Amino acid sequence: MSVRSRIFSAMQQIAEEQKVTLPPLQDDLSLHETGFDSLAFAILVARLEDDLGVDPFTVADDAAFPSTVGEFVRAYENVPA
Amino acid sequence: MSPPEIFALREYLGPELKGRTISDARHRVSLTDILRHSCLIGRSRELSGRSVLLATSGQLLSALAMIELDGIARRMLLCPPDLDPDYIQALLADAEIDAIVTDQSLRRCDAGAYLVVGAGLPEWAPVGWKTERATEWLMLTSGTSGLPKMVGHTLDGLAGAIIADGPARHPNATWATFYDIRRYGGLQIFLRAVIGGGSMVLSGPGEAIADHVARLHAGGVTHISGTPSHWRKLLMSGAVANFSPRYVRLSGEIADQAVLDGLARAFPHASIGHAYASTEAGVGFAVDDGREGFPADLIGQNRDGVEMKVVDGSLRIRSHRTARAYIGAGAPPLADAEGFVDTGDMIELRGERYHFVGRRGGIINIGGLKVHPEEVEAVINRHESVRMSRARSRRSPITGAIVVADVVLADGTDAGRHETIRTEILGRCKDSLAAHKVPAVIRFVEPLDVTAAGKLARADA
Numbered sequence: 001m002s003v004r005s006r007i008f009s010a011m012q013q014i015a016e017e018q019k020v021t022l023p024p025l026q027d028d029l030s031l032h033e034t035g036f037d038s039l040a041f042a043i044l045v046a047r048l049e050d051d052l053g054v055d056p057f058t059v060a061d062d063a064a065f066p067s068t069v070g071e072f073v074r075a076y077e078n079v080p081a
Numbered sequence: 082m083s084p085p086e087i088f089a090l091r092e093y094l095g096p097e098l099k100g101r102t103i104s105d106a107r108h109r110v111s112l113t114d115i116l117r118h119s120c121l122i123g124r125s126r127e128l129s130g131r132s133v134l135l136a137t138s139g140q141l142l143s144a145l146a147m148i149e150l151d152g153i154a155r156r157m158l159l160c161p162p163d164l165d166p167d168y169i170q171a172l173l174a175d176a177e178i179d180a181i182v183t184d185q186s187l188r189r190c191d192a193g194a195y196l197v198v199g200a201g202l203p204e205w206a207p208v209g210w211k212t213e214r215a216t217e218w219l220m221l222t223s224g225t226s227g228l229p230k231m232v233g234h235t236l237d238g239l240a241g242a243i244i245a246d247g248p249a250r251h252p253n254a255t256w257a258t259f260y261d262i263r264r265y266g267g268l269q270i271f272l273r274a275v276i277g278g279g280s281m282v283l284s285g286p287g288e289a290i291a292d293h294v295a296r297l298h299a300g301g302v303t304h305i306s307g308t309p310s311h312w313r314k315l316l317m318s319g320a321v322a323n324f325s326p327r328y329v330r331l332s333g334e335i336a337d338q339a340v341l342d343g344l345a346r347a348f349p350h351a352s353i354g355h356a357y358a359s360t361e362a363g364v365g366f367a368v369d370d371g372r373e374g375f376p377a378d379l380i381g382q383n384r385d386g387v388e389m390k391v392v393d394g395s396l397r398i399r400s401h402r403t404a405r406a407y408i409g410a411g412a413p414p415l416a417d418a419e420g421f422v423d424t425g426d427m428i429e430l431r432g433e434r435y436h437f438v439g440r441r442g443g444i445i446n447i448g449g450l451k452v453h454p455e456e457v458e459a460v461i462n463r464h465e466s467v468r469m470s471r472a473r474s475r476r477s478p479i480t481g482a483i484v485v486a487d488v489v490l491a492d493g494t495d496a497g498r499h500e501t502i503r504t505e506i507l508g509r510c511k512d513s514l515a516a517h518k519v520p521a522v523i524r525f526v527e528p529l530d531v532t533a534a535g536k537l538a539r540a541d542a
Contacts, residue, residue, distance in 0.1 A: 017507060018516070038448055042479035043521035050522060057478035065478075 003052065003076050010047050014040055027070030034069065054079045089152025089212040089236065091116060093248075093276045101278070104300060105141045106285040106292075110203060112275070119207050120145035121182065122199030126208055131180040131196060132156040134173060138185055140262050140283045142200045144271060146182050151236060152212035154180075158219040158231070159263040162286060163533030168228050175231060175409030176219055219408055220265055222360045223534035232361055232404035232415065239268065241402035242356075242364035243276050245385040251304060251328065254279040257297050259307030259315075260535055265360040266333045270306050279304075294320040306330040306356075308535040309340045313469040316340075317492065317528065321347045330367075331355040334536050335437040335455050338373045339462035345371060361415060362422040363402030365389060373459070374436040390421065395441055396428050397421040427453060443539065445473075448480035452518040454539070457484055460513050461520075466494050466502050471529050471537055472520060486520035489528055499525055 001009070008025050011034070015022040020035040036044070049055040056075040057065065066072040094101075094115050101112035119125060120142065133154045137143045143159065150157055158176050160169075172178075180196040181187065187197065218239060221229040256274040260267030262283065274281035282300035284293060294315070297305065305326045307315075312331060315321060329344055329351045336355035344353050354369035365387055368375045380389050387400040399421045407415050416422045425442065428435045439453025457472035468489045474482045490502065503523050510519040530538035 017511070038479050039483075039517055042448075042477040042483045045479055046475060046477060046483055046485065046521045055478065058476070 004073050006051055007044075007048060007073055007076060010044055010051065011036075014043055014047075025069055027068065027073070029069045030067060031069065031072060032067075048076065052076060087152065087212055087215050089216070090148045090272075090275055091152060091210065091212065093278070094148065098278050101280050103141065103144055103274070103281045103283065105139060105283040106288060106296060108141060108202060110141065110145065112280065115145070115148060115203060117207055118203035119205040120149060120200055120203040121208070122201055122205060124196060125198050127196055128180055128182070128198060129153050129213060130155050132158070132176060132178045133180045133182055134158045134160060134176070134178045134195075135200075135263075136160045136181055136183040136185065136187075137200050138162075139286075140267075142184055142202075143263055144281075144283070145203055146200055147271075148275065149208075149210065150182070151216050151218075152214065153210050154216050155214065156217040156219055156233075159221070159268070161221060161223075161261055161263045161533070164221065164229070171228060172221070172231060175412075217405075220263075220268070220360055220404075223264060223532075223536065230361075230412075231408040233406050233408050234363075234404050236272075238363060238402045238405070240272050240276055241386065241400065242269070242358075242367075243273050248276045249278065251277055251279065254304045254328070255282060255300060255302045256280070257282040257284070257300070257302040257305040259284055259305075259311035260333070261533070264534055265358060266306065266308070266535070269358065269364065270304075273304075290315060290318040291320040294318070294324050297326075298324050302326055304328040304330075306332060308333040308531075309336050310334060310469070310531045310537045311535045312340055312344060314528070314531060316343050316347060317468045317489070319492065326351050329353045332358050333534070335439075335459070336373060337455075337459040337462050339459070339467075341371055341373060357396075357426075359424055359426075361404050362398040362424045363400060363404065365396075365398050365400075365424075372434070374431070374434040377430060377433050377435055380435065388421075391428060391435075392421075392423070394427045394429070396424045396426050398424060445482050445484055447477075447482055447484065447517040450515070450517040452484055452515075454484070457486060457510065457514065457518055457520060460510050461486055461488060461506055464502065464506050464509065466490050466498070467506070468492075469529055469537070471539070473539065475522070480517075483521045484518060485522040485524070487524050487526045487529060490525055 018040050056079045066075055099113055102109050103112055131154055135143045135146050182198045182200050184200045215235055218234040219231055221231055256270050256279050258267045258270040262268050262271040282302050303326055309331050329348055354367055356367040357365040366379055390397050403422045427438045427441055429438050439455040445452050454472035458470045461470040468491050470486055470488045472484055472486045475485045477483045532538050
């Protein structure tokens, strides 16, 4: 399963748990529009770290936090595994 | 002549009660005959009025030395087995120790500076001690890191709850505890055995739980105490089948409903209760109705000389059972100006009962919202398949921290059910906890570490 599909699958799982209705996930969707609050993103980042072995937002001190789904996915794709 | 108002342990030991013993895995010593012999070897007469470190390898020799030296020594410092040797020198100085009772070679301190007296089984001619003074009992707190704090108690205060209960309330009891008796929780049981006219079976370091339980059974143990972590470990061991104590007590950590119910099922004929006590605050109260938390009306009253109040969410206790002071130069005050000790245990009123929610220092901060790991654990532990759990903080680039949980499942849980159980636990956490308290990640793990003091090891606490 690709990094992208793992991220989307984790997001769908969390959306279900948090009773959030996710709009269709696409690159230009802003993270704000996903309906995730900061707690949901914190959960997402923690679970992805367990799944993918990396937390791109902690690895680099200067990591800019992404503002769209596409940027979020790329943050994971760009980290050397 | 001993002043009549001073009672020492020896006054509770005499030839009248037959068959009293204290034992560990290797030896059994008669308490009935204890005053007819000495366990001290060498210049023991010179211990009168001294500040004495009890540094024995096992609990049994410490027990015998406590019996012999209470009322004789100026001070006794009880030395738990897990004490970091690097701290000994500083503690000896703070406690003004000038004598050491030991069965070991002294490597870590300059033995020449102290009167050193050997300790062994009570096979030596009696010294003929007469109670001379109220000995100060020094104990170390069970904090997890750094130089332990040292507090001073008197026997009168240490035994306050035992005397209030009526020392003869449990005649012919054989006591045991999973604690080491050189810790506050264990010392309470030792004192109950001595003062109440009973016998005692000591725990053994590193002893397999099945062997320990076999010894408890063989020793006829009727009354036993431990931390909730000790008890969960016992319930998980499958070793309870042949053991049927009449009296089961929990202290030292939060007794949640799951462990109370688990013990009620395992020991259907036992009285099961939990007690609140700490090395600093002494014994606060006991709860015998089988329910977690404690009745709200215990706060604000004076019951058996114990007064409790809640300030800034933490339990404060004033009574003559609290420690007298922290010991050492520059030691902070133990109590506030009115004599209340801040326990650091946070409590919350829910309906008619107060519930313990955790330690003040153990709070996890999730983007400014607080959670006590213990309140999350209490919910997780209610799941039938869960034996124990540990909620802890994990750093998060989003919220600073999040809660994650390590869960130990009951023996024989089908691995194929893990996902179902995970979903059920998350569902229950959501039903009873605020969103930020629900664990972001649940891991199933092998048994969790328990510290030498019998408490769940919390690396982040």
